Structures are given as structure tokens and as C-alpha cells.
Amino acid sequence: MMLTQLIFGIAGGLLFAMGLRSALIRESLLARILAVNVSGAGIFLAFVAIAYRGLEETPDPVPHALVLTGIVVAVSATALALALRRRLEEADDE
Amino acid sequence: MTELLGSLFILASLAFFAAGSIGLLRLPDVHARLHALTKADNLGLGLLVAGACLIGGHLLLALKLLLVWLLVMFASAIAANLIARHAMKDGEES
């Protein structure tokens, strides 16, 4: 166990919760999309903190790969959400 | 010896970055802020790159770092120009 792991892991937990809260209470769709991204980043931070094994040892590559996958999934979701939001403004009522 | 010199360069670069950031926060209008930011940052980055080259020691590495510096200069010069022109057009807002 290392202090670095704890610092970033706990920060990740805070980010996760913070993002989740904003995503639920904000009215603006763009703000909610931002919040989902921040929340995801918090979990990624926890993953990478788990992988960290000090300055001498090479970190665990598995969480790194998982987070890389997660980043691509997050940007896909963001892109789709933004496209839907744009269409919402253009679509006429009925 | 080269390591010490490199570290000195990097320390010096920090001073420039700090000056640039303070300028960004404290100066009154867009043009003055841009001036502070681009000048200080480009010099700061130059010193940082020089320091890193000295510490790194490889010729190939130095070349890559130099390329990074050139690219950033190129991009930031044009970005600064765009921001300045935009600010001129909009009149002074902030």
C-alpha cells in the first residue's frame, strides 16, 4: 500500500460522486454531459491509482488498458449525446 | 555538470511560466494578457526544452524536443493572432 494510491483513489471517489450529483441535478444538458465525463474520469483515476506500484516497479498494465478502453467509450458516448442535443434544438415540435 | 546546468535552465523556465500566469490573471485587457502569456510561455518552454535536452543527453531526443518547441511556438503565435483579431473585432469586452 502506498500513500500515492490512497490520495488519488480517494480523489477519484470524490470526483465520481461529484459528477454523479451534477449529472442528476443540473438542468442544462451540456452541463450534465460534462458531469458524466467528470464522474467517469474519477473512476478512471481510481483504476490507475490501483495500478500504481511505486517509482521503481512498472505499474500493472491491465487497469491502464481498461481505462484506455473507458476513455474511448466515454468519447463515443459524449459525441452521441452532443449530436442528440443538437438535434433536439433543430427538431420541430411534432 | 550538464545535469546541474539542465536543472538551472528548468528552474529559470519556471520563473517565466509563473510570470506569464500572473500576467494572465492580473493584466487589464486581452492584448496585454496575450502579450504576457505568449512571450513568457514561449521563453519558458524554450528554457524547459533546453534543460530537458541537457539532462536527456540523446541527440535524437533533443531533436524531438526541439521539434515540440517549434510546433508550440508556431501554434501559439497563430492562436494569439486569432485571439487578438477576435478581440479587436468584438471590441473590448473583458
Add this chain to the structure above:
Amino acid sequence: MNNLLTLPVMIPLGFSLLALLWPRRASSIGILGLLATLLASAWLAWRVAGSGPMLLALGGWEPGLGIALHADALSSTLLLMSSVVALAAGTYSTGYFRERSDRARFWPLWLLLMTALHALFLSGDLFNLYVTLELIGLSAVALAALGGKRKAVEAALRYLILGLLGSLLFLAGVALIYAGYGTLDLMQLRNMLAPEPVAWIALTLMISGLLLKSALFPLHFWLPPAHANAPAPVSAVLSALVVKAALYLLLRFWLDIFDDVVTTFAAWLLGSLGAMAVLWGSWKALRAVRLKLLAAYSTVAQLGYLFLFFPLLAALPVGAARDTALGALILMALTHGFAKSALFLATGVIQQKAGHDRIEELGGAARALPVTVFTLALAGVALIGLPPSGTFQAKWQLFSAAIATGQWLWIPVIATGSLLAAAYVFRILGYAFASAEGVKYRIADGREELPALILAILATVLLGFGSIWVWEFVTPGALAVGEVP
């Protein structure tokens, strides 16, 4: 080598690419792909029934480092159901989407959704499950927004954001599990998990995410708008399959992987929420103005029944009685899947022919669209739980389990829910058989009416009279992946 296991996932994925590349032939490619998927799923179910659960270590790496796929009775049954529903709704869609360009948009996404569902049913790895959840979410949202009506887009966006939050809660649990146990493989975790804080908190996070996705009361609010505004074939699959995917994972975690971690209190909590879902969903369905909204609220209610099983399963000792209850749960989920997709497809027919789906203006529908109204009635039989439908047998078992365990509380809930269901089904039929001229047009196109009818017959007749097969297939260790040699 069990490479067969990859086929139900890879066939739809491959055909999705083909449909993207040859948009002019998208429909034929899609139907062909779904037929092939159905064959692969049937073959897989046959193998599982014959020689027990199957496992495949992808890439040849030992599970843990690599990802394993596995199939047991529960997953192969759901796989088969999803293949059938997808094929029926897909066939229907060829008549529903008139424009060639609409079909070209629909098919690749439709097949991606099937890929995702089947990948979820077969996956044996926690992080991989997260990826499949996201794939389900994004393809379902893209499908729900097809057509571009403002209401549909708005509901789809809300659905997307809530789905993402659900996935994030799930992922947070995955991170904790990896931190604590150092593996993501379900089978390894199954033997490692112990009732301790890490497992509890991780499970709570994952289950909360899944509950959000399976729309358990009070987390159901996103479902009715999303399901009621999507194109009809998409609504059918959203209600019949997509929410079931989250439910499947809940079952898998609750009864299999986290068996030692879950508590009776938590089971009671889920049961109570399920009871409220039954009452609230049925009530809202009864009050619905539009047929599609009725169907969507009915999904909220029907999902509630499935959660009633959790406290019962928790109270029953491991053995024959518990297996029977589990079989009833699966039978109910299957029947609902077929019946609800039939209901949505039939609603789609009415909506297109009559130009609306307002229940009170359905007069004349029975004369103009007899097959479709018959389908509505059959699906209604299954939703209420009248014999001979599968739901009847499942509810019967639910009753006996409630009596056996002394949990009398659930009995009035089930009875009220069934009465309300009868009320909303007969409300539809009452208006449909009225002689007013609300619905005028006849159609002759079998592509539109037959798929729904077949699904309704499957739900009412086949799963009713044939429930014994489901039972025999499913009950002796439905969740038996752990026993793979």
C-alpha cells in the same frame, strides 16, 4: 474447443458491417443475419441442454488474464429468446420503415444491439460486461432516436444520460472488486468473494447501476417516455430484451457470483420495490391515454413481478423448491419478453394504419385489423397471467412460494396487479371491439401482422403448454457455469 460460443455474438456483428457496406440490401442482409444468429443460438442451447455448460477462454489465455465466455441454461435460454424476438421484430421492421434510407440506418444499429445483448449474456468478465452494457446503451439510444421526432430525441437523450450513470455506478463497483480481489473473471470471483465491506460496497454500486438500467421503481421514470416514443420495432426490443439484460446480470450476480455476499434485508428491499412497481406501473398503465404508453407502463409493472422473487428465493433453502421458483422467474421473464414485444408490434401496426394510438379512439379496430386485435388479446392473456400462458404458471409458483415461506404480504400485491392488468387489457379490447369508425384501414401485408402474432402465440400457447420443457431445461442448476469441468 468451444469456438461455437462466439457465433451468437460475431454473426450479428459481421452482418452489421455487411449492412453498413451494402445499404441497398440492408434488409435482406439483416434478416439473413438474424436467421443465422437464431440457428447459432438454437445450436448452442441444444449443446448446453445435451452436455451441460460450456466455457471458452478467448485468445487461449487463462481466465483472469484473458476473457472467458460461458453459457449455461439461463444464458442460452435468454439468448434463444432474444434471437427469436429480434428476428420477429426485424421482419416487422421491413414493412414499418418504408424508406430505403431508413432501413439502411436501422439495420446496422439493430444488429449491433443484438451483438451487445448476446455478448452480455455470454460474458464471463466484469469489465467486459461494462463494455457490453455501454454497447447496449449506445445502440439502443441511437435506435430509439431514429425518426428524429423531438419527443423521441428528448427521451433518447435522457435515456442515454441515465444509462451512462448506471454504467458508471457499475464500473465503480468493478474498480473496487479489482482493487480488492485482483481479478475480473466471474468464475474466479465466485470462489473468492466473502461477506466483507469491499464486496458489499462494490455489489451495492453495481446493483444500483443495474437497477437504474432495469427501471425498478422508483428508478423507472426514464422508461415510459423512451419506450413509448421510439419506433415500434425498437420499443418492442427495448421492453422485451434490453431491460431484461440488466435483470439477467442482477440474477447472475445475486444468485450465483455474489451468493455469499447478499443479505436477506437487501432481498426484501428489492421485493418491496418490486411490489410498488407492480402497483404503480399497473395503475399508470390503466390510466394511460396512448396504447404505447400503456405498454411501457405495463413493462414497469411486469418487471416488478420479477423482483418479487428475490425475497422468496432468499427464504427458500437450496433445493428443489428454490429451483422451481427460479424456473418460474425465468418462465415469467421469457413470457413477458414475447408478450410485450408482440404488444408493441401490434401497437405499431395500429399506429401506422390508424395514424394514432389513442386508446379511446380505437373503435372499429377489431373489424379493420382482426389479426392485430387478436394479437393484442393474446398478448393481454399473457400479461394478465390467464391460463394457458407462461405467466399463469409462473404466478402460480409465485403464490405457492409465498405461502411456503410465509411471506403472505406479496399475495395481495400479485392479486391486485393481475386485476389491474385485466382492467387495462380489457379496456383496450373494449374500445377495439366497439363499432365506431376510428380505425378504417385493412392491410394485407403479412410482414407487419404475422411477427406479432407469432410472438404472442409463443408467449401464450407455447410457453404455456410447453412450459415443462423450459422447466426441465432450466431448473436443475440454471446457473451452473461454476460446474464446468
Add this chain to the structure above:
Amino acid sequence: MEITLWHLLDSLLAILLLGLAWSALSGTDLKRGVVLFMAFGLLLSLIWARLRAPDLALAEAAIGAGLSGALLLLALRDREKSENKAGQPMSLLRLATVLLMLLLAASFALAYVTAVTSNTGGRLAGLAFGNLEQSGVSNPVTAVLLNFRAYDTLLELAVLLAATLGILALGSERRPFRRPGVLLGALVTWISPLLVIVAGYLLWTGAHAPGGAFQAGALLAAAIVMLRLGGMTSEQLPHQLLQGWLLAGGIAAFMLAGYLATFHDLAFLQYPAGWAGLLILLIESAAMLSIALSLGLAYLGGSPSGWDERSSRGKRS
């Protein structure tokens, strides 16, 4: 446990990150929020570097901060009706949500700390490094992504495809930008080819050093973004039919490589001995192009003009 300067740096980074996130999320000015979010992404990328995850640092800077940022900035042009009444909930409810948030964070942190302190083993690291020799590449992250957990990556490409198809299905692209002035035009013409070269380099180097298909694909997408800012129209993209093939290519390459193995009596996605390196490079090349085009089309914001004609050409009527 010894507290060193590193830990002070870590705390500083973590606090900065939380502060940035908080100000990005709590303000009502969306433009400010988006810019702060991009800064958040860059800081995160710095933290990845600190935690010795250079692959992630590259990906975060290119995708998390870069492309997401570009998409979000573009989205600021679309006005929402709800933005005008960006009202906050009542104070009591607000307090309740803050408390709930703290509870959530605290329980996550509790489980996390327990887990990390009780399990100090290497988790899967030992297995991953032990099998690195057989994986065909020497960068362990690439080995996990393209070999050990290749199935995840295959499905991840499907996620990207689903999002792209969803965007394409929603309607046509945004209007292209006006032709830029001399200076920006010069930047675009100089930077874009350079980005292509760097992408190729990252793809190649991913086998043994930080980099790989995703980072390279993001850079190529950045080239599309630059060109778009320089006034590119969608006619300048590859031909529509080719676009379809490019989008499908990543997944197709994966599937072909996956089933190639099954003819040798191996498991799906098990690369035949000696072929792993080459197959991984081929898959990555195709994946890079798919990723680049997907993200590029996402920036265009919809189907390029004439996309639907693919399906109606040759229609008899």
C-alpha cells in the same frame, strides 16, 4: 509510512484536479465550464504521467481533453432552451444532494482504502508480464489491449461504431466553416500532414513504447478537425463507399484475425505462434483508420452530404 515530496506533489495535483472539476461543474456559465473541463483533462493527463501511465497520458490529451473538448466547444454554438433557466434546486434539497454525494464518496473511499491496504499483491500484473513474451509486442498495455483482452477492444470498436452510426442517422452534418485567413490557413496546411506522420509514428511505436491505435487514431481525427476548421467540406473526405469500408475495417480486421485462429484449432482471437506481432500491427492499422474516421465524422456532427444516396442509388422508380 514515510511522507516525501512526491506525496506533497500528489496532494497538490489531486486538490487542483478536484478544484477544477468543482468549478467546471458548479458554474452556470457553460462556456467557462467547457474550458475548465478541457483544463481538467490536461491536468488529468499530467496525473497519468505522474502515475507512470504514459499511454493514458497520450490518449487523455488527444481524446479526453482534445477531441472531447473540440466537440464540446462546437456544441456551445447550439443553444438549449433550458440554459436560460439554469436554476439551482432549493437549498434544502441541495444540501441533501451534497450529503448524499459525500456518503457515496465516503463509502467508495472506505471500500477502496480497505481493498488497497488488504490486497497489496500485484493483481494481474504478474500474469501480464509473465506472458508478455508470447504476446507479440513488448509494450504491456498494447499486449493487454490487442492480445490478452482483445475481445474488449473489439467490442469497444463496436461501441464507437454504434455511436458513429447513431450520429449519422440523426441527420446531416453541420455547415462547414468559412475559409480562414492566411495565418490559420497556413497553420492548417502545415499541421495536418505533420499530424498524419506523427500518427503513423505512434501506431508503429505502440508495439514497444507508449502509443498505439487509439492515440494514433485520435491524432488523425485531430487532423480532420484541423482541416474542418480550415473550411474543409465533406466532399473532401474519402468517397462515401470507402468511408463505409474504413468504418467497418477495424472490427473486420479483428474478426478475421480472430477466426483465422479457429482454423488452426485454436481459440477465437488466439494468434498463431509467430504471427501475433504482424496481426496486431494489421489490426491496429485498420482500427486506427476506423477510429479516426468515426471521431472525424462525430466532429462533422452528422452524415456527410450525400450519405443517404448510397442506399438509393440505382433505385428503380
